[in-house]
Amino acid sequence: MDHRKYMTILKLDEAAIASRRAFFAVSDEDLARLASLRPLAEKIIDAIVEDFYALLLSHPDTRKFFADEATIRRVKRTQREYFMGLFAGRCDLAYVEDRLRVGAMHERIGLAPTWYLGAYRQYLELIRQHFDAQLTEQGAARDGFLSVQRLVFFDVALAIDTYIAANLEALGRHQAAVRELSTPVIRVHDRVLLLPLVGTVDSHRAQQIMESVLTHVVEAQARCIIIDIAGVPVVDTRVADHLLKTAAAVRLLGAQVVLTGITAQVARTMVQLGLDVSSMHTVSRLSEGIELALGMIGKAITAKSK
């Protein structure tokens, strides 16, 4: 997914960024201080990036993300850009967009937050060491480090939000796929549809079935939809009620429902429970249902003459 989409999903506009900045205490003063530390950052960047990747390459779980020398060179370059970004002295829409790109990239390659967060620990420690060594003025190292830390936590929150958004998005896609699979509407003939139901029908699924059936009927301008319930293990009062509601709604559209796949067991249950499904055409076998449905559109299956 494009990192710009995350901007929309996470609702990151000027106001949201200002609110985040306030919470993470990233002040204009911090940004100005970071900008003034830029010359120092340029001096220490090589050492930091080298030490940083030394750790990542020494651990088996993080080493596997760096397959070859070319990859390492590329990520080191990206890392330098990231590092210098901390000392750019700005924290606006463009900055956030850039940070989301980094988060989205890590999510895409499948780097778990564990390693990501652990790597940040190392990152901060390295920066601290260099600041302590280079900034000799009283309190300068501490103040500089605090500013870095604030901005880094701001970044980490964005990255974690990206992870979560990406996973939710994937979950949503899977749910849509399952939904799609649970109501596979097939076109049998011009204006005749077939919905083979397999598995338990609960209220939630029944609602999906109704919506899907109605949409398909209108889209295909179907005169008739065959609902085959041979694969539904239990047909009780609730399931029958759902089917009747669907049939009633289909009728409102101007089409009809043919219910097929009624086994002896199901027929017995329906009568014993006193379920009245007389508003639907019902037949036992699917083939009979197809013939019935074709009859409704003025077609018939005939034997080939020799």
Add this chain to the structure above:
Amino acid sequence: MSAHSQIPILRIGSTLLVSIQIDLHDAVAEAFQADVLSAIEQRGTTGLVVDISGLDMVDTYVARILAETGRMAKLMGTSTVLVGMRPEVAATLVRMGYGLEGVRTALDLDDGLALLGHVIARR
């Protein structure tokens, strides 16, 4: 054509055609019913097609008006077909327990007119 409901009532042969494109508020719905019935009375029609494909919401009141209009037209010798109901409207009506029993329905205008032809021929 109508001075009350602002919903035009067209005539094709002995069939009246009404396409509802605006939300039916209570007053409009009643005026619509009156308009349709007086049109039937004045012109002696045999069929009425009501197209509701323009409605994205039909509440129980409007549903009742539509069903009632059909029954009233029937008393005056006119068969009614309701066409073009949207899926979400059908789902909502059924969920509210409003199946519009006794009202003939069709997918679109074409089907509606064909159905009306069958019904009238059978009479």
